[in-house]
Amino acid sequence: MTVAARASTLFADVDAECIPDAPIGQQTWFKIGGRADVLVIPRTIDALATIVSRLSRDGLPMRVLGAGANLLVDDDGIDGVVLSLSAKAFSAMDVERGGANSLIRVGAGKDLFTLLNELARSGLAGLNQLAGIPGSVGGAIRMNAGGHFGDTAQAVQSVEMILPSGAKATFLKDALHFNYRHSGLPAGIVTSATFHVDPTDPTLVRQKHAEIFSWKKSRQPFRENSAGCMYKNPIDRATLERVSAGKLIDSAGLKGLAVGGASVSAHHANFFVVQAGALASDVAQLSEVVSDRVFDHCGIRLEREVVFWKRGGDE
Ligand SMILES: Cc1cc2nc3c(=O)[nH]c(=O)nc-3n(C[C@H](O)[C@H](O)[C@H](O)COP(=O)(O)OP(=O)(O)OC[C@H]3O[C@@H](n4cnc5c(N)ncnc54)[C@H](O)[C@@H]3O)c2cc1C
Structure with missing residues (x-):
């Protein structure tokens, strides 16, 4: 069967x-x-x-x-x-207004652009850092999405999940050990998350979103098909600081490098962009080539941020 x-x-x-x-x-x-x-x-x-x-x-x-x-x-x-x-059922938002202790509980299926618009309309700051990041609330929690302006975890109060047994469970933020582009979620599915928010003037929230979004648009290839940054920013062993994966790829001379219909964006070297007719295998091969060439160039091994789904086991 x-x-x-x-x-x-x-x-x-x-x-x-x-x-x-x-x-x-x-x-x-x-x-x-x-x-x-x-x-x-x-x-x-x-x-x-x-x-x-x-x-x-x-x-x-x-x-x-x-x-x-x-x-x-x-x-x-x-x-x-x-x-x-x-x-x-998975995109509802409930607001609990309590001044500086205000909270929102949002379904994991909610689209981040829609959420940010609703927050701007309601005059609620707290998730401004996610302006311009595509995704769902569940995906943002799982990946701890963020960037220059902060990450998802900084606003999280708790996360609700369905565990593999089918049981419902709520985890407070500290139990989830969020880190750079990482969450320590147990196996299971995020169904909703509760975030701290600050009531403020709706115009200010909207302005902040526009500011952050235009900062991102000026640096990322938003008009092309991609999955955001291909690699996490690695830690430089010498300084113990994170270094920009995009800068490493750029300094290895790889902007514009292509395999089939996939190429390293000329706009932002950590974005792989694809043309119509590209294959997933083009992207996968390009990611191997780029990772090897960066390693040869500076001795740093890049770790993929984009999740690869394949039969028999993901990467
Ligand atoms: C143009 C562009 C710009 C981007 N810019 C940024 C950026 O600035 N910063 C950044 O961090 N990311 C960025 N990204 C990447 C992406 O926006 C984030 O990683 C986002 O959080 C992905 O969410 P998603 O819902 O699309 O997850 P998906 O891509 O659908 O899934 C990603 C992973 O999350 C898991 N997942 C999804 N939903 C759930 C759930 N409910 N419960 C448990 N696991 C779940 C999936 O199983 C998968 O393992 C960008 C992507 C694009 C295309």
């Missing part, structure tokens, strides 16, 4: 949509890569909990897709079940 057939039997009584042979590569920001055996979209948190527990019980591979802004899907697609939190 195919995974799709198994999933539709397994979830026949669950409030979820099952889409066999789903072209999820096209749903990523790269817009390349293959299909998932089955994409499952639960409509409620309880449905998600049931799905996760049954998948764990039956040993079927499961992955969760956010907005696909930090993801490369292999050309041959991926095995098992991909879960999407795109249903309405």
Whole structure:
């Protein structure tokens, strides 16, 4: 029996949509890569909990897709079940106003651009640092998205998850050991997060978002298909400081280097951009070549930030 057939039997009584042979590569920001055996979209948190527990019980591979802004899907697609939190139940936002102790609780499926717009309208600062970063709340928590203006973790109060058993659990920020582009989440799926926010003048929030977004747009190739930075900024062993991976790639003379339809952006060397018709294998090969050439040039081994999904095991 195919995974799709198994999933539709397994979830026949669950409030979820099952889409066999789903072209999820096209749903990523790269817009390349293959299909998932089955994409499952639960409509409620309880449905998600049931799905996760049954998948764990039956040993079927499961992955969760956010907005696909930090993801490369292999050309041959991926095995098992991909879960999407795109249903309405996963994008709600509740505001608890309490002056300096105000909080928002946001569903993990919420799109960051939409969230930032809603926060600006409501006059709530606290997540300004995420202006211009594409993704979902769940993906931002998992990757601890951020940059020059701060990261996701700095605003987190707690994170709610469904664990592989299907149990719901809440983790306070300190238990998650956030670090640079890293979260210490246990296995499972983020369903919502609670953030500290500061009530302030909506015009000021909007201005700050615009300022940060235009800073990013002037430095990153926003009009081309990419997955953001390919590598994390590595730690220089001599200084113990993080150094810009983009600068290392640039100083190795690799801007514009191409494999098939994938190339190192001329605008920002840590962005790989793809043309129509590019293959995921072009991106994967380019990332090997760049990593080796940077190592040869300066002795620093780059670690990939973009998540690669492939059959039989991710990278
Ligand atoms: C143009 C561009 C600019 C970017 N700029 C930045 C930047 O400035 N700073 C930065 O940090 N990043 C940047 N990125 C990368 C990306 O925006 C972030 O990594 C973002 O957090 C990815 O979120 P996502 O929802 O798209 O996750 P996805 O790409 O869908 O998934 C990434 C990983 O998170 C996991 N995940 C997703 N949702 C959940 C969930 N609910 N529970 C558990 N795990 C989950 C996935 O399984 C996967 O392992 C950029 C990307 C692009 C395309």
